[in-house]
Amino acid sequence: MVREPKISAGSLDLNKFLFGGYETDIITTFYGPGGSGKSNFCVLVAASQARKGNKVIFVDTEGGFSSDRFRQVHPGTKEEIEASLQNIFLLKPTSFAEQEKAFQELLIHVKKRDISLIIIDSMAMLYRLELGDAITAKDNEKISEVNRKLAKQLRSLNEIARKQNISVIVTNQVYSTFTQNSEDKNFERQVSMVGGDLLKYWSKCLIELQNYHGKRKLILKKHRSLPVKEFAFEIIGAGIRKRGLF
Numbered sequence: 001m002v003r004e005p006k007i008s009a010g011s012l013d014l015n016k017f018l019f020g021g022y023e024t025d026i027i028t029t030f031y032g033p034g035g036s037g038k039s040n041f042c043v044l045v046a047a048s049q050a051r052k053g054n055k056v057i058f059v060d061t062e063g064g065f066s067s068d069r070f071r072q073v074h075p076g077t078k079e080e081i082e083a084s085l086q087n088i089f090l091l092k093p094t095s096f097a098e099q100e101k102a103f104q105e106l107l108i109h110v111k112k113r114d115i116s117l118i119i120i121d122s123m124a125m126l127y128r129l130e131l132g133d134a135i136t137a138k139d140n141e142k143i144s145e146v147n148r149k150l151a152k153q154l155r156s157l158n159e160i161a162r163k164q165n166i167s168v169i170v171t172n173q174v175y176s177t178f179t180q181n182s183e184d185k186n187f188e189r190q191v192s193m194v195g196g197d198l199l200k201y202w203s204k205c206l207i208e209l210q211n212y213h214g215k216r217k218l219i220l221k222k223h224r225s226l227p228v229k230e231f232a233f234e235i236i237g238a239g240i241r242k243r244g245l246f
């Protein structure tokens with residue numbers, strides 16, 4: 001099967017912003033705080049692919065996948081929507097060990113079922129839980145092992161994307177740190193990703209989501225062929241929509 005170099009993001013506005021949509025041979029990572037829209041972007045691209053009859057693997061580690069939301073963003077009749085839902089293979093690991101197992105099985109799924117898109121929402125949630133236990137126990141060996149395993153999972157996702165020409169969309173949570181500016185002594189807020197350096201390294205496209213007082217913004221932080229730029233948006237019933245400048 002010959003695949004397009006990009007797949008639709010499931011939103012005309014976002015496709016325009018990304019010059020066609022998500023690239024097919026890389027990992028694209030969305031990161032942002034709770035409620036910033038990460039799962040919305042996942043369900044949009046999933047519905048768009050499923051609607052075309054393409055198969056999607058959706059790894060849901062947080063119970064964030066809502067079939068109701070899927071139905072809202074999917075145009076068409078009830079029958080068409082239910083048929084599209086059949087194209088979504090939902091995997092729900094509840095521990096880092098289960099996530100690892102799910103990832104080992106991905107390649108088999110991809111080959112057997114002709115998958116066009118893999119979504120991991122979110123990548124580092126179960127990692128963080130596993131790491132938290134190791135940190136509490138001050139178990140350095142375990143900490144290294146957990147980090148090694150996350151790196152291995154990302155490496156294999158990257159390999160699947162490149163070799164099979166499949167879009168991989170990953171989401172990730174963030175945490176804030178505050179550092180004091182040495183000149184004006186003001187505190188500056190920095191947003192960092194859980195498992196940050198690893199995810200930054202393995203994602204060729206990085207998208208930050210912000211939501212300050214209901215004003216939502218998407219920032220393209222890293223891309224192979226586009227500059228750093230922003231996109232103000234709102235979440236609506238049918239998906240997402242571009243907003244005017246603030």
Ligand SMILES: Nc1ncnc2c1ncn2[C@@H]1O[C@H](COP(=O)(O)OP(=O)(O)OP(=O)(O)O)[C@@H](O)[C@H]1O
Binds near residue numbers: 032034039235237
């Ligand atoms: N039908 C809808 N119309 C308008 N807004 C909606 C609709 N459905 C969901 N939303 C909004 O989407 C937002 C949640 O977005 P989403 O679940 O994508 O965030 P998230 O970044 O995945 O959060 P988390 O980190 O908690 O998983 C909420 O503010 C919610 O009000």
Ligand SMILES: [Mg+2]
Binds near residue numbers: 038039040062064121
């Ligand atoms: Mg979510």
